[in-house]
Amino acid sequence: MKLTMTVNGEARTAEVAPLKRLLDVLREDLLLTGSKEGCGEGECGACSVVIDGQLVNACLVPACQVQGSAIVTVEGLAAQGPLGERLSDLQRSFIEHGGAQCGICTPGMVVAAQCHLDAGGASTDAVLREALAGNLCRCTGYQKIIESVQLAAQGAR
Amino acid sequence: MKQLDEEEVGGAVGRSPPRRDGPGKVTGRAKYLDDLTFPDQLWGRTVRSTVAHAKVKSVTFDPAFDWSGITRVTATDIPGENVVALIVDDQPCLADGVVRHCEEAIALIAGKDREQLEQALLHVKIEYEPLPPVFDLLHSDVAFKKYKIERAVETLPEIFAKAYRIVEGTYKVRHQEQMYIEPNAICAVPRPDGGVTIHGSMQCPFYIHRALQRLMKLPTEKIAVIQTVTGGGFGGKEDYPSMLAGHAALLARKAGKPVKMIYKRDEDVAATTKRHPAVIKHRTAVAQDGTLLGCEIDVVMDGGAYCTLSPVVASRGVLHAGGAYRWPACRIDCRVVMTNTPPNGAFRGFGVPQTMFGIEAHMERIAHELGLDPLELRRKNALELGDQTPTGQELLWSVAAQEVLDAAVAKSDWHRKRHLFESEVTGRKRRGIGLSLALHGAGFTGAGEVRLKARAGVELTPRGCRVLAISTDIGQGTETVFAQMAADSLGVNFDDVEVAIPDTSKMPDSGPTVASRTVMVVGGTIASAARALQAALASFAAERYGAEAGQVTCREGIFYATVPDSPAERPLAPFGAIASAYLDERGPLRCIEQYAHPPGIEFDEVAYRGDAYPCFAWAATVVELEVDLDTFEIKLDRVVHACDVGKAIHPVLAEGQIEGGTVQALGYALLEEHFYKEGRVINTRLQNYLIPTSMDAPVIESVLVEDPYPHGPYGAKGLGELPMDGPAPAVVAAVLHAIGALVPELPVTPERVMAALEAAR
Numbered sequence: 001m002k003l004t005m006t007v008n009g010e011a012r013t014a015e016v017a018p019l020k021r022l023l024d025v026l027r028e029d030l031l032l033t034g035s036k037e038g039c040g041e042g043e044c045g046a047c048s049v050v051i052d053g054q055l056v057n058a059c060l061v062p063a064c065q066v067q068g069s070a071i072v073t074v075e076g077l078a079a080q081g082p083l084g085e086r087l088s089d090l091q092r093s094f095i096e097h098g099g100a101q102c103g104i105c106t107p108g109m110v111v112a113a114q115c116h117l118d119a120g121g122a123s124t125d126a127v128l129r130e131a132l133a134g135n136l137c138r139c140t141g142y143q144k145i146i147e148s149v150q151l152a153a154q155g156a157r
Numbered sequence: 158m159k160q161l162d163e164e165e166v167g168g169a170v171g172r173s174p175p176r177r178d179g180p181g182k183v184t185g186r187a188k189y190l191d192d193l194t195f196p197d198q199l200w201g202r203t204v205r206s207t208v209a210h211a212k213v214k215s216v217t218f219d220p221a222f223d224w225s226g227i228t229r230v231t232a233t234d235i236p237g238e239n240v241v242a243l244i245v246d247d248q249p250c251l252a253d254g255v256v257r258h259c260e261e262a263i264a265l266i267a268g269k270d271r272e273q274l275e276q277a278l279l280h281v282k283i284e285y286e287p288l289p290p291v292f293d294l295l296h297s298d299v300a301f302k303k304y305k306i307e308r309a310v311e312t313l314p315e316i317f318a319k320a321y322r323i324v325e326g327t328y329k330v331r332h333q334e335q336m337y338i339e340p341n342a343i344c345a346v347p348r349p350d351g352g353v354t355i356h357g358s359m360q361c362p363f364y365i366h367r368a369l370q371r372l373m374k375l376p377t378e379k380i381a382v383i384q385t386v387t388g389g390g391f392g393g394k395e396d397y398p399s400m401l402a403g404h405a406a407l408l409a410r411k412a413g414k415p416v417k418m419i420y421k422r423d424e425d426v427a428a429t430t431k432r433h434p435a436v437i438k439h440r441t442a443v444a445q446d447g448t449l450l451g452c453e454i455d456v457v458m459d460g461g462a463y464c465t466l467s468p469v470v471a472s473r474g475v476l477h478a479g480g481a482y483r484w485p486a487c488r489i490d491c492r493v494v495m496t497n498t499p500p501n502g503a504f505r506g507f508g509v510p511q512t513m514f515g516i517e518a519h520m521e522r523i524a525h526e527l528g529l530d531p532l533e534l535r536r537k538n539a540l541e542l543g544d545q546t547p548t549g550q551e552l553l554w555s556v557a558a559q560e561v562l563d564a565a566v567a568k569s570d571w572h573r574k575r576h577l578f579e580s581e582v583t584g585r586k587r588r589g590i591g592l593s594l595a596l597h598g599a600g601f602t603g604a605g606e607v608r609l610k611a612r613a614g615v616e617l618t619p620r621g622c623r624v625l626a627i628s629t630d631i632g633q634g635t636e637t638v639f640a641q642m643a644a645d646s647l648g649v650n651f652d653d654v655e656v657a658i659p660d661t662s663k664m665p666d667s668g669p670t671v672a673s674r675t676v677m678v679v680g681g682t683i684a685s686a687a688r689a690l691q692a693a694l695a696s697f698a699a700e701r702y703g704a705e706a707g708q709v710t711c712r713e714g715i716f717y718a719t720v721p722d723s724p725a726e727r728p729l730a731p732f733g734a735i736a737s738a739y740l741d742e743r744g745p746l747r748c749i750e751q752y753a754h755p756p757g758i759e760f761d762e763v764a765y766r767g768d769a770y771p772c773f774a775w776a777a778t779v780v781e782l783e784v785d786l787d788t789f790e791i792k793l794d795r796v797v798h799a800c801d802v803g804k805a806i807h808p809v810l811a812e813g814q815i816e817g818g819t820v821q822a823l824g825y826a827l828l829e830e831h832f833y834k835e836g837r838v839i840n841t842r843l844q845n846y847l848i849p850t851s852m853d854a855p856v857i858e859s860v861l862v863e864d865p866y867p868h869g870p871y872g873a874k875g876l877g878e879l880p881m882d883g884p885a886p887a888v889v890a891a892v893l894h895a896i897g898a899l900v901p902e903l904p905v906t907p908e909r910v911m912a913a914l915e916a917a918r
Contacts, residue, residue: 037191039842040422043843044843074184075184075185096175098812101813101817102388102390103182104189107185125856132851133851136843138337138817140820141818143854145851
């Protein structure tokens with residue numbers, strides 16, 4: 001099928017099998033390899049993307065379901081300006097406050113946290129722990145991830 | 158605390174600059190193996206044993222299937238020796254004639270189309286003739302290795318005869334899966350010269366390099382191993398990548414094309430190494446006041462079907478079996494045995510989380526049976542400066558047992574909570590607070606570092622230097638802390654130091670990234686090399702600017718010369734000017750140094766006597782939790798973890814190690830359990846092997862204690878594994894405090910809490 005969608009604000013098309021996983025479309029057809037595969041069954045959240053405002057595991061979504069959708073991946077979080085790339089507050093906070101270690105969960109984690117904040121979600125410890133519960137991290141123990149999100153949210157307000 | 162004989166702590170060390178690999182990781186630009194494409198690349202898959210122990214009668218590639226375009230490899234295709242070279246040459250790269258565990262690799266296939274490969278896997282028929290398997294470690298009569306530590310054993314009979322009380326207990330721990338979020342991933346690229354280049358996710362590039370020399374019958378220069386960004390390891394990518402690289406290299410050689418192999422999650426969990434299960438028995442003689450008089454400890458670990466790293470895991474385990482305590486007399490036995498299960502291997506802590514669980518749970522039993530305060534029992538018996546460990550190692554420096562206890566007790570409000578929770582005796586929930594004390598030997602065990610002769614260094618760049626070490630960043634922040642130590646030792650700014658990507662063809666062997674040795678051993682060697690580089694440039698600058706060689710130093714990117722008979726200094730030139738002039742006039746400058754073990758630190762590997770580690774790191778964990786008396790569920794409320802690291806080179810990264818290790822250990826304590834059926838792991842997915850989520854993890858309050866190690870860089874000692882040791886027994890201690898029953902095994906599930914409570918009634 002001819003898949004047409006908006007990815008990170010740009011209109012994109014790809015000729016793909018209707019049941020091809022969105023994760024593979026992003027990684028193989030659009031060469032957006034920021035979304036990672038940790039389990040392939042919707043358990044780890046490393047492939048988290050936002051489809052029409054909803055946080056979703058891209059490994060569980062067939063291409064035919066995103067026809068015409070607006071998708072945001074980790075590649076869409078930093079602003080591209082005349083002076084080059086400008087990291088988002090959240091991305092900078094993850095770097096400064098130890099939110100990323102091995103980094104394989106980080107793209108999904110940052111996407112999930114940004115989606116939560118964009119929806120007006122609170123940034124108390126308990127609320128953030130619930131908002132990020134679908135994203136597994138084996139390195140950080142989550143503490144510095146929560147702190148990174150909280151500090152970014154405070155800085156932005 | 159001792160005075161440091163190192164130079165003064167300079168600009169970058171002790172601060173927390175943004176980690177080097179941060180921007181790539183938060184934008185998704187960092188390239189893990191799966192993100193790289195290789196021209197004309199094939200995918201590789203593995204044909205595995207479905208039985209635990211059998212003769213392989215035949216391997217048949219179904220003639221009815223269309224095999225065109227698919228490369229097939231069996232043991233007969235191996236050009237060199239069929240072995241995954243590590244410690245003992247018992248593990249074949251591909252099973253030949255016999256399989257000794259489920260999931261053992263028998264054959265390999267590669268092709269362009271992954272779906273076609275899935276189909277092809279179903280058309281490889283293996284005929285087996287079953288052999289009797291062994292699954293229970295206590296029923297195995299094949300030991301890979303046995304150890305014995307004896308201290309004043311001739312006095313033990315009398316000690317036990319006269320003791321106020323003899324306390325006995327048996328403790329049991331099971332497999333734990335590393336569960337890095339990036340599965341094992343390797344690509345082998347064949348070269349025109351007949352050699353091979355390996356790219357992949359790994360901890361120890363030179364392990365792979367050495368294993369491939371034997372397997373592929375290639376000289377060293379025809380193999381290059383390059384690390385790609387690695388999505389976690391925790392020990393799980395210490396030795397297993399040697400197997401996977403061997404498989405990819407065999408396929409690539411036969412196909413003449415690059416072959417990429419990335420395990421699916423269930424394959425990774427089923428086939429790769431895990432933490433060794435263990436059964437630990439304690440028998441302890443105790444005086445009325447709680448003084449520990451003597452002990453007998455027996456440790457049995459399950460190595461799985463092949464030796465792999467088991468002798469070293471068991472060695473570290475047995476050396477820590479007595480815990481952080483003074484034993485006037487002891488006998489500690491350990492054996493690691495063969496079973497027909499996939500080999501167990503390295504996992505953060507490397508034998509210590511098992512034996513530390515044993516001794517710390519046993520200390521709780523002693524306190525409980527004698528009616529003693531568990532904190533005071535530990536304080537009374539904790540090792541102090543000048544004490545000896547069971548191997549007779551005299552502790553000469555950096556012994557922080559009391560300091561970490563002080564820090565954890567203060568931060569957790571221990572005394573008040575202990576009394577408060579004891580007064581709460583109504584309702585359905587009971588709260589408890591418990592603690593543990595742990596120590597962890599830093600660097601390789603025994604003579605390991607002396608044998609290894611790790612080499613690392615720096616090379617001059619026009620702005621600063623480039624660090625050359627094969628030590629891998631697998632998330633801990635190696636690149637960042639190496640740059641900090643090199644910057645301060647060379648006298649330049651943090652931003653002017655680069656860290657080269659680990660590549661066996663381009664840098665010396667600084668040894669594997671294991672054993673909490675990266676900062677202490679390799680970092681120290683890099684710092685020393687950077688000081689040598691500064692000295693070489695200083696004498697060059699002195700010549701150029703007419704100063705005396707011994708009077709020129711570099712700080713924060715500027716060379717200064719002392720002014721004779723004056724405290725003043727005169728600036729000579731910026732580092733960049735001197736470096737560029739040196740490179741123009743004299744060419745490249747590299748300083749490579751070999752790690753120097755502290756003088757007088759010696760270990761007898763036959764008698765198991767002496768200095769097992771150059772120093773130990775110390776930790777105290779306090780866990781606060783709630784037990785539901787109806788469901789026996791446990792809810793963690795708070796964890797305080799005080800860790801003595803000598804010196805935190807980068808406090809944010811150091812806290813990250815503590816927090817992350819603590820949550821892995823809490824998973825070990827409460828959630829993570831594998832189930833086996835006929836030697837095969839049956840829960841191979843994240844759906845049924847549960848690691849902690851952000852909602853399972855409690856708030857962790859880490860406390861960095863810094864009791865400097867005089868031979869470590871800036872006083873630093875190993876940290877990576879330490880936080881894995883204490884949390885599990887602290888959970889057991891808190892449950893005991895809450896409900897009065899000791900759960901002697903992990904994980905502490907509701908079923909085990911119920912069983913312990915029934916046993917206590």
